[in-house]
Amino acid sequence: MPRIVDHEARRRELTEALWRVVSRDGVEAVSVRAVAAEAGCSPGALRHYFPEQRDLIASAMSLVGERTTARIEALSPSGSTLDQVLAYCEQIIPMDDERRFEAEVWFGFISKARHDPELQELTNGVHRDLRGFVSDLVRAMGLDQDETGRLHALIDGLSLHLLLYPGQVTPQEVREHLRSHLSALLEDDS
Amino acid sequence: MPRIVDHEARRRELTEALWRVVSRDGVEAVSVRAVAAEAGCSPGALRHYFPEQRDLIASAMSLVGERTTARIEALSPSGSTLDQVLAYCEQIIPMDDERRFEAEVWFGFISKARHDPELQELTNGVHRDLRGFVSDLVRAMGLDQDETGRLHALIDGLSLHLLLYPGQVTPQEVREHLRSHLSALLEDDS
DNA sequence: TAGATTACAACACAGTTGTGCTACAAAAAA
DNA sequence: TTTTTTGTAGCACAACTGTGTTGTAATCTA
Numbered sequence: 001m002p003r004i005v006d007h008e009a010r011r012r013e014l015t016e017a018l019w020r021v022v023s024r025d026g027v028e029a030v031s032v033r034a035v036a037a038e039a040g041c042s043p044g045a046l047r048h049y050f051p052e053q054r055d056l057i058a059s060a061m062s063l064v065g066e067r068t069t070a071r072i073e074a075l076s077p078s079g080s081t082l083d084q085v086l087a088y089c090e091q092i093i094p095m096d097d098e099r100r101f102e103a104e105v106w107f108g109f110i111s112k113a114r115h116d117p118e119l120q121e122l123t124n125g126v127h128r129d130l131r132g133f134v135s136d137l138v139r140a141m142g143l144d145q146d147e148t149g150r151l152h153a154l155i156d157g158l159s160l161h162l163l164l165y166p167g168q169v170t171p172q173e174v175r176e177h178l179r180s181h182l183s184a185l186l187e188d189d190s
Numbered sequence: 191m192p193r194i195v196d197h198e199a200r201r202r203e204l205t206e207a208l209w210r211v212v213s214r215d216g217v218e219a220v221s222v223r224a225v226a227a228e229a230g231c232s233p234g235a236l237r238h239y240f241p242e243q244r245d246l247i248a249s250a251m252s253l254v255g256e257r258t259t260a261r262i263e264a265l266s267p268s269g270s271t272l273d274q275v276l277a278y279c280e281q282i283i284p285m286d287d288e289r290r291f292e293a294e295v296w297f298g299f300i301s302k303a304r305h306d307p308e309l310q311e312l313t314n315g316v317h318r319d320l321r322g323f324v325s326d327l328v329r330a331m332g333l334d335q336d337e338t339g340r341l342h343a344l345i346d347g348l349s350l351h352l353l354l355y356p357g358q359v360t361p362q363e364v365r366e367h368l369r370s371h372l373s374a375l376l377e378d379d380s
Numbered sequence: 381t382a383g384a385t386t387a388c389a390a391c392a393c394a395g396t397t398g399t400g401c402t403a404c405a406a407a408a409a410a
Numbered sequence: 411t412t413t414t415t416t417g418t419a420g421c422a423c424a425a426c427t428g429t430g431t432t433g434t435a436a437t438c439t440a
Contacts, residue, residue, distance in 0.1 A: 005417065026305035032398065042419045043399090053398065104304075110354060111298040115216035127355050149351075149359070150344065150367045157347025161339075164300060165317050169339070177340045184374070195387065222428065233428095235388045243428065385438075396427070403420085410413065 011049050014039050015059045022060075023101045027108035032056075057109055058122055064102045065126040068092055072133065082182050085137050089151075089178055092130065093159045095171045103163045143185055154181060201239050204229050205249045212250075213291045217298035222246075247299055248312055254292045255316040258282055262323065272372050275327050279341075279368055282320065283349045285361045293353045333375055344371060 017039035021030055032053055036046040050056040071091045077084040094103040113119035134152040138145060158177060161169040207229035211220055222243055226236040240246040261281045267274040284293040303309035324342040328335060348367060351359040 010417095027301050028305070031396075033396085044420065045418045047399075048417065051399090108301040111217050111301065114294075114354070115218070124355060124358070127351075127358065131358070146366075146370070149363055150371060153347030153351055153367065154340065154344050155347065156350055157343030157345065160346055160350060161317075161343055164304070165314060168314070168317065168321070173339060176336075177343065180336070181340060184378070188374070200387095221426080223426085232389045234390070237429075238387065241429090381440100383438105383440080385436100387436080388434090390431100390433080392431080393429090394427100397425080399423090401420100401422080404418085406415100406417085408413100408415075410411095 007049070011059060012063075014041075014046055014049055015056070015063050018056060018060050019063075019101055019105060022105050022108055027105075027112075030057075054116065054118060057112065058119060060105055061109055061113070061119070061122055061126070064106045065129065067102060069129070069133075081141060082179070082186055085141060085182055086175070086179060088133075088137055089155055089182075090175070092133075092155060093174060093178075094163050095174070100163065103159055107160070107163060141182075141186060147185060151181070151185075154178070197239070201249060202253075204231075204236055204239055205246070205253050208246060208250050209253075209291055209295060212295050212298055217295075217302075220247075244306065244308060247302065248309055250295055251299055251303070251309070251312055251316070254296045255319065257292060259319070259323075271331060272369070272376055275331060275372055276365070276369055278323075278327055279345055279372075280365070282323075282345060283364060283368075284353050285364070290353065293349055297350070297353060331372075331376060337375060341371070341375075344368070 014035065018030060018035045021034050021038050025034075032043050032046060035056065036043040039046065046056075050059065068091065072088060075087060075091065077087040079087075091099075094100040109119070110123060113123045131148065131152055134155065135145065135148045138148045138151060155178075158169075158174045162171065162174055204225065208220060208225045211224050211228050215224075222233050222236060225246065226233040229236065236246075240249065258281065262278060265277060265281065267277040281289075284290040299309070300313060303313045321338065321342055324345065325335065325338045328338045328341060345368075348359075348364045352361065352364055
């Protein structure tokens with residue numbers, strides 16, 4: 001065994017194993033043993049990196065935030081203002097499997113986080129960050145900041161519907177709703 | 191022991207005990223034993239009315255739907271069209287503690303329901319009903335049905351934010367967002 | 381009154397949970 | 411070389427889980 005291991009990378013691996021468990025068997029199936037098995041190591045090894053289960057979950061939720069912001073920052077949208085804002089918004093909506101896994105993890109653990117001060121602080125932070133991001137979009141559209149709360153709620157509502165009722169709501173519909181909403185906002189402004 | 195007990199009422203009592211556990215200790219704390227203790231009876235007695243835990247959870251989620259629709263049907267709003275529609279919408283948003291408990295139970299169990307066909311059918315049904323309700327409102331406002339999905343998502347997004355981030359979002363803000371949204375829809379129509 | 385039915389309690393059982401502790405092997409440091 | 415550190419495995423433990431089974435007292439039916 002190598003004495004020195006890239007701690008950060010190992011934690012990432014293990015966190016992604018947790019993701020796989022969640023997306024395959026749901027949040028209920030997450031346990032120290034299940035995640036360790038998925039990662040192909042012993043529970044003891046996992047606990048070497050995450051002493052408590054809470055740490056694992058916190059890491060998983062943080063990763064959602066990190067990946068979302070990374071995707072946003074990597075984006076260099078073109079086209080009309082509407083198209084650009086639309087492209088940004090879609091990065092936080094589960095339009096494909098990748099974003100669906102993120103949403104699954106997020107919404108899955110969020111009720112666990114509600115009664116855990118430490119996790120709650122984390123989710124509050126991510127929520128604040130996202131609101132700041134939406135706020136920037138609203139500003140970029142030259143709109144009043146009153147619109148931030150409404151747009152943010154619309155985005156999260158659409159996300160929720162897409163995740164929970166994929167049979168009743170499709171990505172195309174979501175894109176249309178978002179487009180018409182932004183369109184109305186922009187023409188209202190001019 | 192009386193031989194005949196009002197089955198329906200007893201189930202209601204036990205379901206409400208589950209609600210209390212959820213609102214006090216969170217969804218994670220729900221177990222046959224915990225709910226029985228909260229209801230002041232033995233786990234065996236509980237299992238007499240709910241043979242499996244799934245039945246209990248299904249009953250709790252159904253109760254959310256029932257209470258919401260009951261509240262809606264009991265409503266006889268007055269004032270402008272906008273005020274009336276607003277009053278209806280607020281019945282499915284956790285503006286006070288009563289509706290907050292409902293939302294807590296609903297969002298708490300919904301990720302459990304995602305990997306359980308029987309529960310999923312239930313949640314799909316409630317979602318469909320709510321969409322039908324929103325659709326009626328949209329029709330009452332004389333709007334195109336395209337608005338249904340957007341309004342429904344906005345309502346659920348606002349609900350989610352109100353439930354999860356009570357420190358960052360207030361009922362007053364939610365009411366304002368909803369009002370301005372409906373207002374824009376109505377004036378756009380004329 | 382005799383018997384069937386029902387509400388409830390209590391226990392048993394096997395499985396799973398998070399976490400603490402010990403042991404050991406590999407690699408770095410001395 | 412010897413010693414120390416570090417990653418990993420494995421076991422132990424107590425608590426808790428859902429659910430099956432059995433017992434019992436109270437009430438209704440005949």
